[in-house]
Amino acid sequence: MDKQLSAGRSGRRHAGDEDQITAQAVIVERIFAHLDPEWRGNLEESLSPDRRWTGHRLLAVGAKATIAADSEIRVKLGDNGPQISASALHPWAWEGARSLWQSGHFREAVTAAARKINAETQNKLGRRDISEIKLFQDALSTNQPAAGRSKLRIVRDDGGDTFKSVQRGVMAFAEGCFAAIRNPNSHEDGLPELPENEALEQLSAFSLLARWVDGATVETAS
Structure with missing residues (x-):
């Protein structure tokens, strides 16, 4: 997820063309909205074309960490009861x-x-x-x-x-x-x-x- 949304900094380049990255952005934005309905307020926008996806990449890194740690956190805090989908x-x-x-x-x-x-x-x-x-x-x-x-x-x-x-x-x-x-x-x-x-x-x-x-x-x- 973060590779395809990586920004052009420190020698990094986008992995995929613009259409592919835009399609991936639609998916990760749904994940952001699920984790934090106010996610757009935390998005760092950039006017530089080669840094367009920097904000998405940073949010994606945080989202991945949150998802990966969620189960362990709930167990440690005693909040691992059944959930309704x-x-x-x-x-x-x-x-x-x-x-x-x-x-x-x-x-x-x-x-x-x-x-x-x-x-x-x-x-x-x-x-x-x-x-x-x-x-x-x-x-x-x-x-x-x-x-x-x-x-x-x-x-x-x-x-x-x-x-x-x-x-x-x-x-x-x-x-x-x-x-x-x-x-x-x-x-x-x-x-x-x-x-x-x-x-x-x-x-x-x-x-x-x-x-x-x-x-x-x-x-x-x-």
Whole structure:
């Protein structure tokens, strides 16, 4: 990485032509953004053509050191617990949030994921008459399905306590996701941007809801 972005100093020359280096710069800039969203403020620009990539090279050296030492640092500091990768979340959550997330609009990204999960749930049930909290309340109730009111069964309906408990629990979870996360994110003006780690926790909640819905069976009126 640092070879291809090396600047012309102390006898060094660029490794590769301008197009190759520019293509590599696009990749390393994504790495910089992942490690430090404010990386451009630390970039040392140069007006000299043969030193154009000096700033990128210096940042690349630091990025390589950070990545190489990250695992050891977390072990030494006792911070080597499991980590969540946004791309490993349920596709309904991540694909709905991806573009906004990558541009740093975390609160809007969570809201977009909520809309995607609501839409996929409607598609699965074949319903457009209700949405969000009312949709999940109706779909997850233990009542028998009626015409135009199909039900989601997270586990098999055997009439037992486990079935009732799971349905009630997922319903309450869905209500909480939309009432406590989606609605404030969408309806409150002037809210500050969510910290990325808090937004990831919210996105994970919707991912779990998506997995339950995606794996559920649909029961229709006979």
